[in-house]
Amino acid sequence: GAGVSQSPSNKVTEKGKDVELRCDPISGHTALYWYRQRLGQGLEFLIYFQGNSAPDKSGLPSDRFSAERTGESVSTLTIQRTQQEDSAVYLCASSLALWNTGELFFGEGSRLTVL
Amino acid sequence: KQEVTQIPAALSVPEGENLVLNCSFTDSAIYNLQWFRQDPGKGLTSLLLIQSSQREQTSGRLNASLDKSSGRSTLYIAASQPGDSATYLCAVREAGGTSYGKLTFGQGTILTVHP
Numbered sequence: 001g002a003g004v005s006q007s008p009s010n011k012v013t014e015k016g017k018d019v020e021l022r023c024d025p026i027s028g029h030t031a032l033y034w035y036r037q038r039l040g041q042g043l044e045f046l047i048y049f050q051g052n053s054a055p056d057k058s059g060l061p062s063d064r065f066s067a068e069r070t071g072e073s074v075s076t077l078t079i080q081r082t083q084q085e086d087s088a089v090y091l092c093a094s095s096l097a098l099w100n101t102g103e104l105f106f107g108e109g110s111r112l113t114v115l
Numbered sequence: 116k117q118e119v120t121q122i123p124a125a126l127s128v129p130e131g132e133n134l135v136l137n138c139s140f141t142d143s144a145i146y147n148l149q150w151f152r153q154d155p156g157k158g159l160t161s162l163l164l165i166q167s168s169q170r171e172q173t174s175g176r177l178n179a180s181l182d183k184s185s186g187r188s189t190l191y192i193a194a195s196q197p198g199d200s201a202t203y204l205c206a207v208r209e210a211g212g213t214s215y216g217k218l219t220f221g222q223g224t225i226l227t228v229h230p
Binding site: 004031033035042043045048050056091093102103104105106107108109 | 164
């Protein structure tokens with residue numbers, strides 16, 4: 001596609017339920033990032049995929065959070081047993097390999113509200 | 116651990132003024148630095164990307180400079196317009212060690228340009 005696509009754009013769920021957020025990166029982009037942005041806050045790094053290398057999971061806040069990526073394509077961020085503090089906008093970004101330009105492009109985000 | 120700081124946190128100016136936004140980072144081992152714009156409720160839009168070997172980049176009324184050795188970047192906006200009102204974020208892409216490729220963001224500068 002022309003840009004990074006995220007779905008759903010909005011998700012309201014009840015505390016304790018599991019949610020899946022999807023990210024379709026720009027075609028050919030080998031790097032993919034997930035960030036979280038709470039209301040009025042900055043961007044918080046969650047996880048980074050680069051090609052076939054092991055992902056950098058150092059930003060995942062707890063074991064309720066996990067992410068997968070199929071090759072150099074779609075990524076899914078899963079939050080299990082959601083809590084109210086998980087409410088945030090989850091942003092996905094992709095880029096070409098760093099030895100190319102490395103310019104990062106963001107999707108519009110998935111807004112998660114946990115009641 | 117890389118830390119990125121943006122000053123000022125907020126800025127309000129009349130239309131037509133030239134202005135400077137500042138970004139500083141603690142670890143000079145960076146691959147590149149990118150400036151973004153974020154409008155309320157939206158994702159991030161890339162404005163300028165400066166590779167570590169470059170000193171500056173220009174796009175229209177925007178000019179970004181990079182002094183890697185001192186850990187500083189500035190974003191200069193000429194002849195500001197009300198449409199420039201947004202949050203401006205800088206982010207550095209780390210070049211070394213286990214954080215290779217990781218992008219660290221500043222907290223942003225909220226810019227308001229009033230007519």
